[in-house]
Amino acid sequence: MEEARRLLQHDRWRWIDQSALGPQFHALQSFATDDTLCESVGSGKSSAVARSWVHHDTIVLGIQDTKLPFLEEGIEFLEAQGYQYIVRNSGGLAVVLDEGVLNLSLILPERDQGIDINRGYDAMWFLIQQLFADFKMEIEAREIIGSYCPGSYDLSINGKKFAGISQRRLKKGVAVQIYLCVTGSGSKRAETIQQFYERSKQGMATKLVYPEVKPEVMASLSELLGQPLTVQDVQLRLLTYLNHSSEEILSGQLMPEEFEVFHRYYERIIERNEKFLNK
Structure with missing residues (x-):
């Protein structure tokens, strides 16, 4: 993990805390912000950035989710449960964001040798291990079958997933993004995604593979560590x-x-969402 440690070593970090902006802070703004910061960091106009962000009652869909055969029924279910929904521009499938889920973005510059995708994932995994090293519990990075948005860098403790990592690469900047289920019930969040897929797929065979969500394989850090952590606690550790x-x-x-650049990316991601969701 020495290489991961080196990726996180910078003389200067920018810290952008957007965790307390409230329910009017829309998730599309977050993804446009990371694109803006990728351009700034990649061009050398900015040092590396650590950004924290929280969104209230939002389901973030992947592009693949927009190809579900009965997506409209799934979206109607989400709306009935009080959720907003967007389609993100980084990889992955549907995830739940709410006040108990802390998102962290590390915006890193591509150096001469580049940052391959596994090195980016390893850097975030290493960081999370360091933040919770005092609990003396192993944090694994492997796919947790039955979780939502499964991937080879699912972070888990005792086989229960509490976090997932994605990446966005743009103009020589790399945004490594993680959602951390800090507090609340991980299984209840998973039930929401389970029901979304049930309504959006309705048992139909699809070319694309969607997860068969099993709520019992997901939990929050507070549940797994046996301690009532908060979003603010995790930010302090970072x-x-x-x-x-x-x-x-x-x-x-x-x-x-950076604001002019932000507006350009924000308009772009709004247009992409309208295209994918046929709004």
Whole structure:
């Protein structure tokens, strides 16, 4: 994991905390923000960035989910449960975001040798291991069958998934993104996705493979560690780690020159969502 550690070593980090913006902070804004930061970091206009973000009652769909045969019925179910929904521009399938789910993005520059996809995943896995090292519990990275948005870098403890990682690469910047189910019930979140797929697929055979969600294989960190963690607790752990591994942390939001870039990416992702969801 020494290579993963090196990827996280930067003299300066920008820290952007968007975890408390409330229900009016739309998830599409988050993905446009990461694209903006990829461009800034990739061009050398910005140092590496760590960004935290929380969205209320939102289902983030993958592009593959938009090809479900009865997607309209699935979306009607989500709306009835009080969820917003979007289609993200990074990989993966449907996930649940709410006040107990902390998202972290690490925006890193592509160096001369590049950052291959596994190195990006390893860096985030290593970071999460460091943040919770005091609990002396093994955090594994392997696919958890029956979880929603399954992948080879599902993070789990004792076979129960609490986090998933995705990546977005743009203009020599790499955004490694993770959702961490910090508090609440992981299995209840999984039940929502399970019912979404049941209504969207209705037993029909599909060319694309969708997960057969088993709620019992998912949990929150609070459940797994036996401690009532909060989103703020995890952010404090992250800031402590960054303080120890860098010389300077600059806290703030987007720079003035980044706002124009943000609006361009925001309009682009809105257009993509309208296309995929036929709105």
